[in-house]
Amino acid sequence: MKARKLWVSSAFALLVLLIGAAAGVMVTIVIAAPSAPPTLAEAERPEWLGVTTQPSDDPRKFDVVVQEGATVALRAPVTGLVTEMRCDQGQVWKSGESTVTIDGTRLLLLHTAIPLWRALTPGTKGADAVAVKGELARLGLAPSSGDALEWRDLDAARTLFAASGVSIDPESLNTDQVIWLPTPEVSPSNxxxxxxxMNAGDVLGETTPTVMVQLGDIPALQAGLRELLIDRVVIPLTDQLTPQDPSGLSAILSTPSYRSALGDGTGPVTLTATLRLVEPVNVVALPPSAVTLDPTSGACVATPSGTATVSVVSSALGQTLVLFTEQELPDRVRIDGPRQCV
Structure with missing residues (x-):
């Protein structure tokens, strides 16, 4: 029965075509596809996005240059018997302090650009006099200007020595009271x-190999103390991105990355390190379209209550991590950011 109805329908359509052709009339049969049900229609783009936070230590990859320095001998300035020696593991000798006595006489640790090789008296000129004044200035003792040692400088040196229990000649700075340090701080060993x-000139100890680490160009970073990570070695940094404990840099020399990069060479070598926050911050991941960057007022997003200021922590992989500068987080932000930040 269905086959008969289909044959009749087809015959009727053919008949209409033939009649139309005979009458010179063009007939077009349009077969329309059924419309998609509402559930299959394209979903509308949402206007708002819910806000959730996630911890981030803002990791940044950087190339660092690592250079191992030479070991330097720390020598006795006088002949005598060692009567005190502070040289425990992890001990740091700092310029301006005293950690050694010979024959019961305290000696001052002093870093200068060049070793002291003669007694310095008021009026003495030369690189050694300038070096002493440079270290006095670094230690906050306000030396005189110029290239000659003055009474004012000798008084400052006397103050420095006295603070560590070392007495000096009132009219000169003598080499037999000073242990020279190649850097302001050293980690002694052996x-x-x-x-x-000891005889004058004998080795009291030696510095552990110094390690210099130089970071490449660093862009603006989220505020907060950071640390440097190379393989499994973590180096705590100051707010100036310098090592808190320079002696800890020697641990880098034992990392697989350093040994592999060094090979049979002598350095320096370039390694990839991670610079990250010590204390993670709570950030919000948003699509880039939700964040408006304003050259004058910074970055912002649109919230139900208006415009909110944010700080961009990082942006990658199709999302922008932001930190809300206001105490309370909004429950949602508009996917399309405001035209400008107010």
């Missing part, structure tokens, strides 16, 4: 034991 007889 030190002479208490009771060891």
């Amino acid at each position: 030190c002479a034991a208490v009771g060891t007889p």
Whole structure:
């Protein structure tokens, strides 16, 4: 029966075409596809996005240059018996302090650009006099200007020595009271034991190999203390991005990355390191379209209550991580950011 109805319908359509053709009339049969049900229609783009936070330590990848320095001998300035030696593991010798006595006499640790090689008296000129004044200035003792040592500088040196229990000649700065340091701070090793007889010039100890780490160009970063990560070695940094403990840099020398990059060479080597926040911050991940960057007032987003200021932490992989500068977080933000930040 269905086949008969289909044959009749087809015959009727053919008949209409033939009649139309005979009458010179063009007939077009249009077969329309059924419309898609509402559930299959394209979903509308949402206007708002809910706000949720996630912790982020803002990791940044940087190239760092690592250079291992040479070991420097720390020498006794006088002949005598070592009667005190502070050289425990992890000990740091700092310029302006005293950690060694010979024959019961305290000696001052002093860093200068060049080792002191003669007694300095008021009026003495030369690179050694300038070096002493440079270290006095670094230690906050306000030396005189110029290239000659003055009474004012000798008074400042006397103050420095006295603070560590070291007495000096009132009219000169003598080399027999000073242990020269190649840097303002050193980590000593292989030190002479208490009771060891020393001649002037003998080795009291030596510095551990110094390691210099230089970061490449650093863009603006989210505020907060950071640390440097190389393989599994973590180096805490100051707010100036310098090592809090320079002696800790020696741990880099044992990392697989350093050994692999160094090979049979002597350095320096370039490594990839991660610079990250010590304390993670709570950030919100948003599509880039939700964040408006204003050259004068910074970045902002649109919220139900108006425009909110944000700080962009990072942007990658199709999302922008922002930190809300206001205490309370909005429950949602508009997917299309405001035209401008007010």
